[in-house]
Amino acid sequence: MNVVLWIIAGLLAAAFLAAGAMKVLQPREKLIASGMGWAADFGDGQVKLIGVLEILGAIGLILPAALDIAPVLVPLAALGLVIIMIGAIVVHARRKETQALLPSAVLLVLAAVVAWGRFGPWSF
Template sequence: MSLHVVLWIVTGLLATVMLISTSKMFVPREKMAAMGGRASAWVLDFSPGALRAIGALELLAAVGLILPAVLDIAPIMVPVTATCVAVLFVGATAMRLRRGERATIVPDLVYLAMAVFVAWGRFGPEPFTG
């Protein structure tokens, strides 16, 4: 399997995670905290407006990871978006550490690694242009 295909798979998975994460824009934070247990309790630290803003950024990330390459309109935005997603997950990791949620930090680190991999791959050995 070529690096290009692997990058597409990882990008698709990451975009799916981002899209699913936008649920915080529509589900009341109290309900999210109750549904997800300790892993979702962090939503109570944020206002509903802040959660909508985070959800909007995640929606833009899902779009930015896929559409620029598919439509061949500014495909450089794919690795730029992946870099932004990596920054988002650095913040998520820091928040989990601050809250003492070491057991729930693993998914955030996996998503961070995926975003770094996509950024590296699309800026480096498998860009869409050139």
């Protein structure tokens, strides 16, 4: 199960790193035009903050355990990503963006599995 948790954490890290970088590097208007209508409900700073938090979460899933420096940060990062995804699901549900609910739910479940596994039976 340890290998499975590493694989899930790696996939999550890649997904959140890409999503966070896109939010940080692109202007909000471009994000809205590319289909991220939810960004219209948030200010520029808020969208950038979400992106930075996603990047930090991605880094926190891998780096502390890989370097064996404060590995307790791995499940905390996973828990933080769970909270971000709960917020994403709420926003998408309120906006009736049903196509965005499934990917958000999948990321939520995967992050919850990593948090459970690393807090519990397969902690570092």
